[in-house]
Amino acid sequence: MRWLLLLGAQARYDTLGAAVDALGALGEVHEHAAERLTGSAGGEPGQYRNRLVSLRHAGPREALVAECKRIERDLGRGRLDGMPVDIDLLACAHGNDWQPDPHAVAKREFVMPHVRLLLADAGLEAALPAA
Template sequence: MPTHWLLLLGSTLADDGRLRQALAALAELGSVRLLAPLQHGPGSRDPQRRYFNALVELVRSDGRDALVTSLKDIEQRLGRRRDDREVAIDIDLLAVRSDGPWLADAHALAKGEFAQAHTRALLHHAGLAIQATRDA
């Protein structure tokens, strides 16, 4: 059974070109659907930096570990450097859905991704609710 993965893409570059390249790379991994229009605005943690952001659903059959490895590979190919001030591309795993509601990824919860204004705005625009656990 295919698994649905909810991803948040971000870039501080001058245009949305890197997000579009990331979308094309993700399409090589599975079925991709943009869930809300691309947004451009200040970062939640650093309002001096402006980000392009996208909320994406990726459908594929691999597990979480294989997906995370693939996401890091895409980031590296598209110029992500973890020590740079500029963020060429960042792809975060937010949630997973198999046969029920969207369930938050533990790493995204720990990083506070769902508290970020841009994440909340994209989720609202897409009409998505994310549960913290299966019992929430």
């Protein structure tokens, strides 16, 4: 299966490259858009680094979520102040169609401006509408 992942970190942490490398140990990684510096709603611009990648992973969703949480911990999440890395599953590919992940829908990921920007950069904005 192919999964679309959103990677994020506070701008002061340069951990996204290490996260991509760690994901590469799980399967083939494809970067869909260049890293973007973004801000939070009502916050300072450039507070966060974000990347959009896809990962081919043969295991079930739950195993991938566990691996992503392990990578987050390995890169300092829970030990360092702030958010050194966050990996969220956005969607799963069924053929050429992306199906939004229910957890991402529940978190309203697809209406977030930084997610919309990355999807647009990758040419995937129409494939995953902000509904």
